[in-house]
Amino acid sequence: MTARLALLAALGAAVAAGQLQLFFREAPGGERPAGQTLDFGSVPSGDVRELPLRIRNLGDASVTLTRFRIRPAGSPFALDGHPSIPHVVAPGWNVDFRVRFRPPGSGNWSAVLEINELSFLLVGHSPPTATLAVEDRGQFQPLSAGDTVVFGRIERAGRLSRRFRLTGPPEATVTVAALSLEPGVFESSALPQAPLTLRPGEAAEFVITYSPVRAGIHQSVLRVDERAF
Structure with a gap:
């Protein structure tokens, strides 16, 4: 005050x-x-x-x-x-x-x-909000809305995976009302189901895999509530 x-x-x-x-x-x-x-x-x-x-x-x-x-x-x-x-x-x-x-x-x-x-x-x-982070060399790096995660180069029919983590804020329980990944060459079979409730400091991890069937530059969008990555 x-x-x-x-x-x-x-x-x-x-x-x-x-x-x-x-x-x-x-x-x-x-x-x-x-x-x-x-x-x-x-x-x-x-x-x-x-x-x-x-x-x-x-x-x-x-x-x-x-x-x-x-x-x-x-x-x-x-x-x-x-x-x-x-x-x-x-x-x-x-x-x-x-x-x-x-x-x-x-x-x-x-x-x-x-x-x-x-x-x-x-x-x-x-507002109290769950934070999204991506694993990089054994450490989770926080992401802001609009950030790009680069999976790297890969030969056709190969696979590259990155691990992500959603963490609740330390001060409150929050609910992620919407969590989705655009369909395509990026996929996740273990994406948490929304609504997802996270207690203070609680985390939920999932893996996104990149598996292209043709050459080129590919992209997708991961949405967490109203934020896009």
């Missing part, structure tokens, strides 16, 4: 910089004004969500960006593609950048984006 109040106090103390305005970038080529709070919504632990942003100089004189940061340091929010400071923004010009949210664990997270005298509250939530 103290940290939350401190962040809100920082926003209240911010002095509006009339020449600068923040926008959300929208494809293709669109934009819309951003408010004082940038909400990343719900993001599973270890996954990443980013907001494409734009700061524009609406005034008649150049503005020098002397502050471009996120506080506190070490928060799960990070800048990407932002300019080195000091950076001069001519009248009518803008600077495009992104803010990424990668929660390390479940809970509610917040930080403050500061651009000169402007301040914006960054908020995001991470």
Whole structure:
């Protein structure tokens, strides 16, 4: 509660910089004004969500960006593609950048984006979620949604297998409502049946086998609830 109040106090103390305005970038080529709070919504632990942003100089004189940061340091929010400071923004010009949210664990997270005298509250939530990992040289490496697992080269009619592990978070019992592998040259005869309930720290392992019948580059998608790998 103290940290939350401190962040809100920082926003209240911010002095509006009339020449600068923040926008959300929208494809293709669109934009819309951003408010004082940038909400990343719900993001599973270890996954990443980013907001494409734009700061524009609406005034008649150049503005020098002397502050471009996120506080506190070490928060799960990070800048990407932002300019080195000091950076001069001519009248009518803008600077495009992104803010990424990668929660390390479940809970509610917040930080403050500061651009000169402007301040914006960054908020995001991470629900308790099962984590997916793949075995690599005897160690399980965690995967984020969208990550690619490379099985490697193999001759036609050969077989390559990789072991995967779903682990429940330490703080709560979770249920994986949907677990599926697209049919094709990748298959798993021991894929756990959903719904799959995992107690805190409990794990379920399964093997996916790659067995192509023709030459080429092959791919499939493993889905865990709304996440795709």
